[in-house]
Amino acid sequence: MKELLEKIRQDAKEAIDAASDLEALNAARVRFSGKKGELTAVLKQMGGLSAEERPIVGQLANEVRGDIENRIAEKEADLKSKATEMKLKSEKIDVTLPGKKEVLGKKHPLSIVLDEIKEIFIGMGFDVVQGPEVEYDYYNFEALNIPKDHPARDTQDTFYITDNILLRTQTSSVQIRTMEERKPPIRIIAPGRVYRSDAVDATHSPLFHQVEGLVVDKGITMSDLKGTLEVFIKALYGEESQVRFRPHHFPFTEPSAEMDVMCFACHGEGCRLCKGEGWIELLGCGMVHPKVLENCGIDPEVYSGFALGLGLERVVMRRFNIDDMRLLYENDQRFLNQF
Numbered sequence: 018m019k020e021l022l023e024k025i026r027q028d029a030k031e032a033i034d035a036a037s038d039l040e041a042l043n044a045a046r047v048r049f050s051g052k053k054g055e056l057t058a059v060l061k062q063m064g065g066l067s068a069e070e071r072p073i074v075g076q077l078a079n080e081v082r083g084d085i086e087n088r089i090a091e092k093e094a095d096l097k098s099k100a101t102e103m104k105l106k107s108e109k110i111d112v113t114l115p116g117k118k119e120v121l122g123k124k125h126p127l128s129i130v131l132d133e134i135k136e137i138f139i140g141m142g143f144d145v146v147q148g149p150e151v152e153y154d155y156y157n158f159e160a161l162n163i164p165k166d167h168p169a170r171d172t173q174d175t176f177y178i179t180d181n182i183l184l185r186t187q188t189s190s191v192q193i194r195t196m197e198e199r200k201p202p203i204r205i206i207a208p209g210r211v212y213r214s215d216a217v218d219a220t221h222s223p224l225f226h227q228v229e230g231l232v233v234d235k236g237i238t239m240s241d242l243k244g245t246l247e248v249f250i251k252a253l254y255g256e257e258s259q260v261r262f263r264p265h266h267f268p269f270t271e272p273s274a275e276m277d278v279m280c281f282a283c284h285g286e287g288c289r290l291c292k293g294e295g296w297i298e299l300l301g302c303g304m305v306h307p308k309v310l311e312n313c314g315i316d317p318e319v320y321s322g323f324a325l326g327l328g329l330e331r332v333v334m335r336r337f338n339i340d341d342m343r344l345l346y347e348n349d350q351r352f353l354n355q356f
């Protein structure tokens with residue numbers, strides 16, 4: 018029996034030494050010192066021993082059990098620390114590796130310029146107001162002195178929703194809404210989307226943006242209009258920029274004008290950008306028509322006003338030298354990241 022115990026001790030030592038992971042070690046524990054293990058099996062036979070032999074074999078058996086358990090405990094600690102070491106190694110963070118860059122969004126060129134325009138007008142005491150894009154015929158045309166049969170309607174190919182409701186073709190509708198709601202003095206700009214049934218090309222889009230301006234007070238004259246616009250253009254395009262006014266016609270202003278800026282590329286000489294003109298048309302404006310004031314319950318004998326309307330896309334394209342309007346709507350990152 019002594020030999021048997023020594024053999025178990027030896028077999029156990031080999032099995033424990035050979036165990037390469039906790040699973041194998043546990044298998045060795047079950048095999049040698051478990052309840053149904055080899056050591057227990059030997060101890061069960063001790064009943065057949067003589068009274069002198071029993072304590073000796075008993076002592077040896079305890080020694081072997083202790084030996085096996087110590088060995089297992091040692092090996093277990095060893096395996097565990099190796100596992101931790103491996104884990105640490107595999108999870109090591111290399112702080113010298115380059116980081117992943119977050120891609121930041123940017124302001125759209127239309128927003129960049131619109132924000133500047135707002136800033137300039139706010140600085141001159143204007144409020145920024147809004148009106149609906151789905152609009153009544155009355156606000157978009159009728160009250161602006163454009164009756165049903167007026168030829169000006171032909172130039173603004175309108176998306177009608179019903180006979181009386183449409184997608185606004187101009188932000189001028191907000192002039193009427195503002196004058197209905199506020200008493201003079203009025204100083205507002207109204208930026209927003211407008212819609213016209215135009216085919217898409219380099220200079221047309223069925224959806225584009227306008228900025229409307231309106232000033233109404235006692236004693237407002239054409240020189241207020243010219244002065245305001247000159248300050249605006251110099252703030253937007255630089256102190257050296259020059260403007261000129263050409264007579265024009267709009268049903269809702271009298272007199273009406275178009276304002277040009279001197280070409281940035283050739284400074285009035287005439288080049289490709291300005292198509293040889295030396296000047297670039299930028300916006301429409303004029304003195305608010307007395308009929309329009311009347312339509313809004315403002316007495317044209319007491320008050321006068323000026324109005325202006327500019328196409329935002331046009332201003333942006335001239336500002337950044339963009340030759341195709343479609344670029345502004347495609348949201349191509351390669352284009353947008355240039356601003």
Ligand code: DAH
Pocket residue numbers: 186187188189229230267270300301302303323324325326327
């Ligand atoms: N609403 C005009 C258009 O869409 C632009 C315009 C011209 C607005 C003259 C005005 C103005 O307020 O006074 O073509």
